[in-house]
Amino acid sequence: MTVDLDQYAKPGKSYYxxxxxxxxxxxxxxxxxxxxxxxxxxxxxxxVLSNVRDTYVxxxxxxxxxxxxxxxxxxxVVRIIKDALKVAKVSGSDLDCICFTQGPGMGAPLQSVVIAxxxxxxxxxxxxxxxxHCIGHIEMGREITGAQNPVVLYVSGGNTQVxxxxxQRYRIFGETLDIAIGNCLDRFARTLKIPNIPxxxxxxxxxxxxxxxxxxxxxxxxGMDLSMSGILAHIDQLAKQMFSGKKPPVDEETxxxxxxxxxxxxxxxxxxxxxxxxxxxxxxxxxxxxxLIVGGVGSNLRLQEMMQLMVQDRKGGSIHATDERFCIDxxxxxxxxxxxxxxxxxxxxxxxxxxxxxxxxDEVFVKWRDD
Amino acid sequence: MxxxxxxxxxxxxxxxxxxxxxxxxxALVFQTGTHPYCSEESLIHLSNASTFIIxxxxxxxxxxxxxxxxxxxxxxxxxxxFMSKLSKLSIPxxxxxxxxxxxxxxxxxxxxxxxxxGEISSLKNWLxxxxxxxxxxxxxxxxxxxxxxxxxxxxxxxxxLNEMIHGDLTSSNILLEENHDGVFEAVLIDFxxxxxxxxxxDKAVDLYVxxxxxxxTHSVHSEIYNEWLLKGYNDMHLSxxxxxxxxxxxxxxxxKRLEDVRLRGRKRSMLG
Ligand SMILES: Nc1ncnc2c1ncn2[C@@H]1O[C@H](COP(=O)(O)OP(=O)(O)OP(=O)(O)O)[C@@H](O)[C@H]1O
Ligand SMILES: [Mg+2]
Numbered sequence: 001m002t003v004d005l006d007q008y009a010k011p012g013k014s015y016y017x018x019x020x021x022x023x024x025x026x027x028x029x030x031x032x033x034x035x036x037x038x039x040x041x042x043x044x045x046x047x048v049l050s051n052v053r054d055t056y057v058x059x060x061x062x063x064x065x066x067x068x069x070x071x072x073x074x075x076x077v078v079r080i081i082k083d084a085l086k087v088a089k090v091s092g093s094d095l096d097c098i099c100f101t102q103g104p105g106m107g108a109p110l111q112s113v114v115i116a117x118x119x120x121x122x123x124x125x126x127x128x129x130x131x132x133h134c135i136g137h138i139e140m141g142r143e144i145t146g147a148q149n150p151v152v153l154y155v156s157g158g159n160t161q162v163x164x165x166x167x168q169r170y171r172i173f174g175e176t177l178d179i180a181i182g183n184c185l186d187r188f189a190r191t192l193k194i195p196n197i198p199x200x201x202x203x204x205x206x207x208x209x210x211x212x213x214x215x216x217x218x219x220x221x222x223g224m225d226l227s228m229s230g231i232l233a234h235i236d237q238l239a240k241q242m243f244s245g246k247k248p249p250v251d252e253e254t255x256x257x258x259x260x261x262x263x264x265x266x267x268x269x270x271x272x273x274x275x276x277x278x279x280x281x282x283x284x285x286x287x288x289x290x291x292l293i294v295g296g297v298g299s300n301l302r303l304q305e306m307m308q309l310m311v312q313d314r315k316g317g318s319i320h321a322t323d324e325r326f327c328i329d330x331x332x333x334x335x336x337x338x339x340x341x342x343x344x345x346x347x348x349x350x351x352x353x354x355x356x357x358x359x360x361x362d363e364v365f366v367k368w369r370d371d
Numbered sequence: 372m373x374x375x376x377x378x379x380x381x382x383x384x385x386x387x388x389x390x391x392x393x394x395x396x397x398a399l400v401f402q403t404g405t406h407p408y409c410s411e412e413s414l415i416h417l418s419n420a421s422t423f424i425i426x427x428x429x430x431x432x433x434x435x436x437x438x439x440x441x442x443x444x445x446x447x448x449x450x451x452x453f454m455s456k457l458s459k460l461s462i463p464x465x466x467x468x469x470x471x472x473x474x475x476x477x478x479x480x481x482x483x484x485x486x487x488x489g490e491i492s493s494l495k496n497w498l499x500x501x502x503x504x505x506x507x508x509x510x511x512x513x514x515x516x517x518x519x520x521x522x523x524x525x526x527x528x529x530x531x532l533n534e535m536i537h538g539d540l541t542s543s544n545i546l547l548e549e550n551h552d553g554v555f556e557a558v559l560i561d562f563x564x565x566x567x568x569x570x571x572x573d574k575a576v577d578l579y580v581x582x583x584x585x586x587x588t589h590s591v592h593s594e595i596y597n598e599w600l601l602k603g604y605n606d607m608h609l610s611x612x613x614x615x616x617x618x619x620x621x622x623x624x625x626x627k628r629l630e631d632v633r634l635r636g637r638k639r640s641m642l643g
Contacts, residue, residue: 164587171587177576177635214437221564223539223580269435276433281396285495285543285588309433315373315394362587 003370005343006037016096017049018342019084019120020335021077023113024105024133025157026064028073029053030080031332032088032095035339046143046339049088051325051332052080061193063186070108077116084331092124097347099338102130103359105158110355118353127347129338133329134159134361137294138170139340140333145320147292149371153279153307154361156295156329157182160275161361162224162282168366173282174224181271182297184228188267191239192260199328204264205300211265213251215258219270224281226274235267272303276310283314292320298327340368373399380427383474389425393491395543397446397563398475401425407469407478423468424482426450428475428563443475446563451477453535453562462529463548463558482558483546494519494557495542498589511592515555517599519547523557524603527581530559531574532613532621538564540581542588571621575628578604582633601626 009016015036022029032049040046056072058064085091100117101110121128138152152163152170160181162174179187182201189200194207217234220227238249242258249258279291291311293304304321311317326333341347344367373391376399380389389401403423406414414421428443430436447470454477457464466480483492490496501510510516523545530537537544537559544561566573581600586593607613608622 166587167590169590171590173584173587177632214435216437216441219438219442222576223541223564224584225580269438273434273438277396284394284396285541285584306433310431313373313376313429313432 002039003344003368005039005340005368008343008345009037010096016339016343017090017094018097018099018129018335018339019081019095020099020131020136020331020333020338021081021113021117022101022133022136022329022331022334023073023077023109024101024103025109025329026056026058026069026072027053027329028056028076028080028109028113029329029331029334030077030084031330031335032084032090033332033335033339035343040143042146046336048332049090050084050086051330052084052087053328053330054080055199057196060195061190062196063190066106066108069106070112073109073112077113080331081116081120092120092126095124095126097127097129097338097342098124099129099131099334099342100353101133101136101334101355102348102353103133103356105133105355105357107355107357110357114353114355118350121350127342128350128353129342129346130348130353131334131338131341132359132361132364133334134161134163135170135364135366136333136337137327138163138292138361139337140326140330141292141294141320141322143336144322144326145292147290147318147320149288150290150292150320151279151283151286151288152292152294153275153298154295155181155275155293155297155303157186157297159295160226160228162278163361164282164286164288165366165369165371166286168370170361170364170366172360172362173285174226174278177222177225177227178229179232181228181275182295184232184271185267185297187232188235188239188263191236192263199296201297201300204268205302207261208264208268208302210261211259211263213254213256213258213262213266214269215249215262215266216252217266217270219274221274221277224278224285226278228271228274231267231270235263239263268300268302272300272306275303276306279307280310280314283317289314289317290320291318294322294327296328298322299324344368376427376429379429380425380476383427383471383476384425387425392424395561397431398426398428401427402481422481424465424479426477426479430475444472447472447475447477449565450562453565454479456533456535457530457559460529460533462526463556464562465558465560482560483548492547493543494523494545494547495588497547498542502589502591512595516596519555519557520596520599521603521606522555524600524605525607526557526559526603527578527600528604528607528613531577531625532608532616532618534567534569536566536568536573536577537562538566538577540577541584571624571628572632574625575632578625578629579632 031051034047098121154161160176163170185201194203311319392400451470454467468478546558547555608618
C-alpha cells in the first residue's frame with residue numbers, strides 16, 4: 001500500500017513547486033523543487049530547479065557564534081531567495097508552499113531565516129511547512145540515490161545518528177552519547193589552527209592523507225552508540241605536547257616524531273572506524289543491507305571508502321551517498337521534505353512556526369510513507 | 372559476498388564442518404557438530420552436546436590493521452573471560468569451550484531453539500514473530516512476555532551487582548531458551564564490549580543502551596517493556612540475596628544516574 005500524495009493537489013495543475021529555506025547552522029541555503037503528480041519513482045523523480053547556498057566562514061582557530069551567524073544569514077537571505085527563484089525561473093505566485101527548517105540547530109540563525117519564510121508566506125499568501133532538518137537530509141538522500149529503505153548514517157556538525165525507518169518514523173538506533181562527529185573534527189581543527197575554508201573537516205581529510213603513523217586513541221563504541229569526547233580530549237593533549245615541545249609524542253614502532261598530519265590521520269581512522277562499526281551493528285540488528293550516508297561529514301571520501309569496504313562484506317550490501325550539493329546543508333532538501341509533508345496535508349499555521357533548537361528525528365510523524 | 376569470509380574461517384578451522392547461523396555486526400557465527408577436543412564417543416554421554424557454536428571475528432578491511440588486530444584480540448579475550456565469569460555466577464550464558472584470540476575464534480555451547488518460523492530464538496525475533504500473529508495485540512503484552520522481561524531485568528541486575536557491564540545489550544543479544552517446565556528463560560550472549568565497573572554511570576549507560584534498543588526495535592509496546600525490565604532490575608536489587616549487600620543503595624544511585632543519562636540524550640546540544 002502506498003500513501004496518496006495527491007489529495008491536496010490544486011485542480012488543473014499537474015505539478016507542485018516548493019521553496020525551501022535552510023539556516024540552522026553556518027550555511028544559508030535556498031532551493032526550489034518540483035514534484036509532478038503521482039508517486040515519486042525513478043521515472044517520476046523530484047526535479048531540482050535551483051539550489052543556492054552561502055557559507056559563513058570564520059578565521060582559523062575560531063568557531064561560528066550564533067549572533068554573528070544570524071547576522072550573516074540576515075544579510076544574505078533576500079539575495080539568495082532572489083537568486084534561487086531566478087535560477088529556477090519561477091515567481092512567488094507559481095509556488096505551492098514555503099518550507100523552512102524548524103530545528104534542530106542554533107537558535108538565532110534559525111530565527112533569522114524563519115522570519116524570511118513568514119514574510120514570504122504573508123506576501124504571497126502561501127502556506128508554511130516546518131521541516132525537521134534531519135528528515136530533510138534523509139528524504140533528499142533517498143530521493144537522489146534511490147535507496148528505498150536504507151540504514152541511514154547521519155553525520156554532521158551537530159548530529160551523529162544511525163537511523164532506520166519503521167512504522168512511520170525514522171527511529172534512532174545509535175547515536176553519540178556526547179559530542180557530534182563534525183563538532184569533534186571542528187574543535188580539533190581549531191586546536192591545530194587549520195583554516196575553516198572550505199570547511200575544517202575537509203582540511204583535516206587532506207592532512208590525514210599525508211599521515212603515516214597511527215597513534216593509539218581510545219575506541220569507545222557502546223552498543224550501537226558511541227562516545228567521542230574522551231578521544232578529543234586525548235588527541236588535544238597530544239597536540240599540545242607536540243606544539244609545546246615538552247614530551248613530544250613519538251611513534252611507538254619507529255621512534256619518529258608524531259606530526260599534525262599523523263594526528264589527523266589517527267583521528268580520522270579511529271572515529272570513522274567507530275562510525276562504520278555502529279552502522280554495521282544497526283544493519284545486522286534490523287536486517288538491512290543498504291546504507292545511506294547523509295550530512296556534511298558524509299562528503300568525506302575516506303569515510304565513504306571505509307563504508308564501502310564494510311558493505312562489500314555483507315550479503316547483497318550496497319552503499320549510497322550524495323555529493324556536497326546535497327549532503328552539506330542546503331535549501332533543496334528542506335523544500336523536498338517540506339513538499340512531501342505538504343502533499344499529505346501537513347502545513348503550519350503562523351502561530352505554530354516557532355523554531356526549536358532541539359528537535360529529535362523520531363519526533364516526526366512520517367505521514368508520506370507507510371511501508 | 373560473505374563466501375570469502377567463510378573460506379577464511381575454514382582455513383583457520385580445517386576439517387571442521389561449518390554452517391552459517393548468522394552474520395552479526397562483527398562476527399560470523401557458525402554451527403558445527405564437532406567438538407574441538409572431546410571425541411565423539413565421549414560426547415554421547417553429554418546432554419545437549421551435539422551442536423556447538425563457533426563465533427569468528429574476521430579482519431575488517433575498513434579498519435587500519437593496527438586498530439583491527441587490537442580490537443579483534445581484546446574483544447575475543449573479553450568475551451571469553453566474561454563468559455567464564457558468568458558461568459561461575461550461574462548467570463545463563465553459553466558455555467565457553469575454547470578460544471583463539473589471535474584469529475578471533477571462540478567455540479561455545481549452543482543455546483536457544485529455533486522459533487516456529489525457523490529463526491533463531493533471540494528476544495528480537497520472538498517479539499517480531501509475536502507482532503505478526505493474528506492476535507498480536509494481546510500476545511505481545513501477555514504474561515509470558517512480561518515474565519521474560521522481568522527475568523531479563525533481573526539478569527542484568529545480577530551482572531551489575533557483580534560489577535559486570537555487558538556493553539552491548541540489545542534484543543539480538545538475548546536468546547530465549549525453554550526450560551523443563553516450558554518457561555522461557557533468557558540467556559545472555561555477545562560480550563565483546565563487556566567491561567567491569569561498579570560505577571553508577573557505567574551501569575546506567577548499559578541500561579540506557581538497552582532501553583533505546585527496545586524503543587527503536589519494538590516501538591509499539593516499548594514503554595511497557597522497559598517498565599518491566601526496570602521492575603525486574605529493581606526486584607533483584609531488593610531481593611534477599613542482595614539486600615544485605617547494599618542492593619537498595621546501589622539501585623538508587625544507578626536509577627538516578629539513568630535519569631541523568633536520558634536527559635543528556637534529550638538535551639544534548641545539536642549545535643555545530
Ligand atoms: N551460543 C549461541 N547459541 C545459539 N545461537 C547463537 C549463539 N551465539 C550467537 N548466536 C546467534 O548468532 C547471532 C550473532 O551472535 P553475536 O551476537 O555473538 O555476534 P555479533 O552480533 O556479530 O557480535 P558483535 O555484537 O560482537 O558484533 C546471535 O544474535 C544469535 O542469533
Ligand atoms: Mg550480537
